[in-house]
Amino acid sequence: MSSAVSSSSSAGSAGNSTLITSTGIGSGLDISSIVSALTNAYGAAQTNELNAEQTQLNSQISAYGTFSSALDTLQATLSTLENPSQLAGFDATVADQSIASATTTAGAVAGQYSLEVNNLASAATLTSQAFTGGSSAVVGSGTLTIAVGGNSASINIDSSDDTLAAIASAINAAPNNPGVTASIINTTAGGRLVLTGTATGAANAITVTQSGGDGGLASLVYDPADNVTNLTQTQAAQDASFSINGFAATSPSNVVTGAISGVTLNLLGQSAASTPTTLSITPDTSSAQTSIGTFVTALNGVLSSVQSLTGYDPSTQTAGPLNGDPTIQSFENQLYGILDQINSGNSSGIQSLSDLGITANAQGSYDTNTDTLGNALSSNLSGVQNLLGGSNGLATQLNTLLNTFTQPGGLLATVNQGLQSSLSNVTQQQTQLQAQLATYSATLTTEYNAMDTAVAALKETQTYLTAEFNPNQSTSSSSSSSSSLSSGNLGT
16 A cells, blocks of 8 residues: 555656646647637627727718818808909900000909000110220229119229220129119120110109219210210100090009009000000909809818718618717708898899809709809899808808818817717727736636646546556557546546
8 A cells, every 4th residue: 555655656746747738738628719719708798889989989080071171172162252352353455455455453343444545654775975996995984873763873983994894794783773774785886885774754764973083984974954965865764644534644664553443554555646445344254153153062062071971871771970960960050041041131133042043952952053143243243242242241151150160179179079089088998908808818818727737637647547557558548548537437
């Protein structure tokens, strides 16, 4: 007995030293798969719930982004409609295009005018005598003072650089040049210095005086006030002279603004034989039609976005991500409240969008009858402007509505902030759940590994006992140990 006990102890020691600790080796079970399946089952309900909530929140955030983009597009079309003076421009047409051209700006009104141009505005031109030797001819030294209007510059010419070309370069390079360019023309008689004013108008006449030096610069003096005109004035500085509807007017420039409100004239030539030409200012309804058409397109974009985001498809039993959303419902109610207005106080006869040919269709969007719109713009532009623009115009009301949604801190920003907060909360819950599942998985793994170790020890004991009590079966004990252990038959 003592020998058996001793042998058993030895076997036990040997068994303990040879236990295999790899997961599942002792029991033959796939412990990793079992633990994974049990862990997944344990957290499945909560995982699915959080994933579904995350998907829904991301879908809503994306949907609100789409809705916000559509609102921005619509809002960008309203600035022209809000301002009556910008809604429709005006075309300016001059019958004799050799006399003048014209463009319109804000403030122009329709009208027809008689325009006659007596002379164009011009800049002064002075030309010197001919100097033998051309550009290299020596003129003289001293100081030239050139004045244009109220500005003047004194230019020093020294004896080392006193040729005709050097004088021209010095004038052009003067840092305080009053508005004169100098050039040289070479003729059969010699080189001539030409001074040309850079600005038109009678106030921009050129005078040239000289002082000091060797006196040679006296040949370039032009001072009519002192009766010294050694330069020849080949063109006088003068104002443009013209008449509108028979009333005389002048301008220092050939580009005339302010003569007719909202109209810029570009005078090009003198009228022939005092024959006036016709200047016509007419509404440009094409630009207004384009602006209104762009607005209707953007409006339909918003309505289409709302329908797709909030609608329900019975064939697929699928609802849009914002189906039943109170914020979108509130927007729709306010939007239609503005679009359906009838401005009975507008005595012009243009009282609603339908008067412009803009009507709702069965699909929930708006159609535009271009003929009706064109007729309204041509016959009653002011009525169209009053309906859409001004402090209580439809465009102004729409812009106010959109601002409550799109501005920083507005409704959309508030909603998005709430959705992002909820999404962050879901992410935190998912992180916490993963930590819990990791702990649960570790606990199961520990328990299954303990069971696996125990089974391995039993198998070792079974093998030993089989060898001790039934040596004839020792060779097969390893292969049958699992079935023997499970049946409880150790042999005798």
